[in-house]
Amino acid sequence: MAEAIEDSIIRKVRLGKSNLLVSNIALGTLPFASYRTSKKDLSELILYAYSIGINLFDTAEIYDNYELLGRSLNGFDNAFVITKSYAVNERDVDRSLLKAKRLMNRDVDIFMLHEQESILTIKGHMKALEYMHKLKERGDLKAIGISTHRISGVRGVLAFLELIDVVMSIINYAGLGIYDGDREGMESALLDCYNANIGVIGMKVFGGGHLTRSIDRAIRYIKDLDFIHTFLLGVETIDELKLDVSLLCGLQVEETLLEKSKKKTRRIEIEPWCTGCGICVDRCGQGALKLVNGKVEILFDKCVLCSYCAQVCPDFSIKVV
Ligand code: SF4
Numbered sequence: 001m002a003e004a005i006e007d008s009i010i011r012k013v014r015l016g017k018s019n020l021l022v023s024n025i026a027l028g029t030l031p032f033a034s035y036r037t038s039k040k041d042l043s044e045l046i047l048y049a050y051s052i053g054i055n056l057f058d059t060a061e062i063y064d065n066y067e068l069l070g071r072s073l074n075g076f077d078n079a080f081v082i083t084k085s086y087a088v089n090e091r092d093v094d095r096s097l098l099k100a101k102r103l104m105n106r107d108v109d110i111f112m113l114h115e116q117e118s119i120l121t122i123k124g125h126m127k128a129l130e131y132m133h134k135l136k137e138r139g140d141l142k143a144i145g146i147s148t149h150r151i152s153g154v155r156g157v158l159a160f161l162e163l164i165d166v167v168m169s170i171i172n173y174a175g176l177g178i179y180d181g182d183r184e185g186m187e188s189a190l191l192d193c194y195n196a197n198i199g200v201i202g203m204k205v206f207g208g209g210h211l212t213r214s215i216d217r218a219i220r221y222i223k224d225l226d227f228i229h230t231f232l233l234g235v236e237t238i239d240e241l242k243l244d245v246s247l248l249c250g251l252q253v254e255e256t257l258l259e260k261s262k263k264k265t266r267r268i269e270i271e272p273w274c275t276g277c278g279i280c281v282d283r284c285g286q287g288a289l290k291l292v293n294g295k296v297e298i299l300f301d302k303c304v305l306c307s308y309c310a311q312v313c314p315d316f317s318i319k320v321v
């Protein structure tokens with residue numbers, strides 16, 4: 001199977017109106033964020049990903065993993081890097097880009113505004129966006145975009161087609177993590193972006209880990225979404241990547257990989273941006289969550305990994321790792 005993957009199936013696609021030829025599967029590095037407790041070997045994973053044709057790698061300022069990613073990508077000159085920032089003006093953009101370049105010791109190819117909610121949020125970041133556009137015209141960036149969990153964020157892109165090249169959005173069969181509607185609404189918004197020649201990147205295809213127990217179904221769903229140029233896979237290990245790529249490419253799957261995936265010990269984790277609203281605590285029928293000094297604590301011995309808490313979290317702060 002490894003040879004079959006390496007022979008490959010991973011295609012290069014033009015990312016919308018940008019000139020970038022990117023792999024139709026990309027690697028997300030959220031599992032390697034500095035605040036994630038389980039650390040695996042990113043260098044090995046990137047080496048393998050690159051060897052099977054993956055050339056697009058995603059991070060964000062908030063993941064705090066620039067140095068690790070930069071070291072792991074050292075020597076892969078044809079790789080493209082996406083990063084995201086909450087910049088609202090020129091100074092923020094300069095500060096974010098400088099930090100990313102310095103810590104990664106390489107250029108940023110695609111720079112995005114992180115977590116844009118709607119046309120109004122994008123307007124609120126207009127100074128940053130116009131400046132990013134200038135940087136692109138100067139040749140300092142290859143493409144610019146936004147990331148979002150909202151249909152209204154994706155639709156907001158359509159109002160700024162002259163400035164935005166790429167949209168990165170949550171999409172999965174359960175509609176998990178879409179803040180303002182359902183899967184069908186998101187599909188329709190992304191299709192409109194695709195038809196407007198915007199590069200479309202799908203993320204959270206396993207719903208932040210909550211859909212990994214239905215991995216076949218999750219992959220079957222995204223395989224048919226031909227209005228998405230590339231999907232981010234946020235995996236931790238080579239075996240997980242092999243499994244996902246095999247399923248996506250319709251290759252025969254090694255039983256051992258499936259078994260390993262099923263047997264993997266999983267647990268929920270609360271992301272640092274949790275606001276302490278307490279909604280998840282009320283939803284958990286197992287009494288596995290409690291609020292302590294405005295922060296959620298998990299009682300792992302009570303958690304049955306039902307994911308109900310994740311479905312009600314307004315900030316998509318609960319992941320299964
Ligand atoms: S996954 Fe289920 S049991 Fe575990 S904390 Fe969330 S709601 Fe409670």
Ligand code: SF4
Pocket residue numbers: 270273274275276277278279280281296312313314315316317318
């Ligand atoms: S629902 Fe989400 S944001 Fe609110 S306390 Fe729970 S994890 Fe934090």
